[in-house]
């Protein structure tokens with residue numbers, strides 16, 4: 198394989214910065230890496246020991262890339278992506294735009310790598326909360342089938358990007374110093390010393406955008422379009438890593454012991470038989486961590502668990518880089 202020319206659009210953002218780090222850590226064979234944003238800046242992001250310029254994002258500037266990661270730039274519009282794809286450029290896209298399109302896969306390599314086909318050029322990366330949930334549900338699906346899922350989330354501020362982190366930091370600082378807080382802009386209510394039960398806009402039926410994404414995208418990742426998933430998405434004053442409290446009903450009876458064995462053998466998962474695991478424990482980890490597995494009732498068809506994962510890594514950058522690794526492993530990149 199020829200060494201790759203890779204671009205990152207949104208390299209200055211929370212996901213883009215993590216992409217730079219993950220590409221370096223995993224030693225992906227790149228001949229050339231170029232960083233892009235909404236405008237030009239000299240020596241603005243670091244890759245390895247080198248500072249890279251951030252270039253303004255245009256179709257022309259991306260034309261010589263083999264692969265482009267998108268971590269922002271949704272406002273560029275669909276045609277921008279389809280034009281690049283028509284030129285044969287692989288677009289690994291963290292934006293929500295294409296995730297539910299029937300003609301595009303929603304790849305979580307540990308769960309559904311077989312959905313990648315040679316013809317695909319636009320490869321959406323799923324919603325971070327849904328990726329974490331799908332990884333925690335896949336072993337249960339394989340052991341006993343899934344009938345329905347109820348999930349409540351505890352989502353970190355960095356899920357709303359750099360601006361979300363800054364708003365949390367400023368609010369916490371103001372409260373600690375006894376100063377007046379700025380009004381909330383990124384979040385629908387102040388996040389410091391609070392929890393906010395709304396992530397995304399609320400629709401006419403009362404569901405938030407994030408809740409809709411979690412349900413629809415998890416169904417697609419698991420290949421279970423009829424699976425009933427009821428999500429309540431909540432923002433909490435944590436910097437990084439989402440957590441989720443999950444209750445599932447299975448199709449067939451099973452046992453905690455069988456599920457424990459399945460979790461322990463599942464790729465991309467770390468199962469904790471004892472104790473708890475918190476978002477701070479998993480910052481920087483590429484795995485989804487599952488703990489507190491327990492049977493709910495005696496029929497063997499209801500179980501509760503806790504899961505948490507670094508949403509900037511496995512929920513975004515790591516999953517995106519794993520998709521590139523899959524393209525390389527399949528020999529699709531020349």
Ligand SMILES: NC(=O)c1ccc[n+]([C@@H]2O[C@H](COP(=O)([O-])OP(=O)(O)OC[C@H]3O[C@@H](n4cnc5c(N)ncnc54)[C@H](OP(=O)(O)O)[C@@H]3O)[C@@H](O)[C@H]2O)c1
Pocket residue numbers: 206207208209210211212213233234235236254267268269270271272273291292293323324325355356357358359360508509512513
């Ligand atoms: N944060 C998460 O946990 C997470 C997880 C999964 C998926 N995502 C998705 O990943 C994407 C990036 O999220 P983020 O949290 O990293 O956001 P962020 O911290 O706000 O960063 C946004 C990035 O997009 C760039 N950008 C904005 N408009 C652009 C344009 N017109 N052309 C080119 N670049 C543009 C910004 O560049 P400038 O610095 O030049 O403005 C910045 O680098 C979003 O679609 C988000 O939904 C985020």
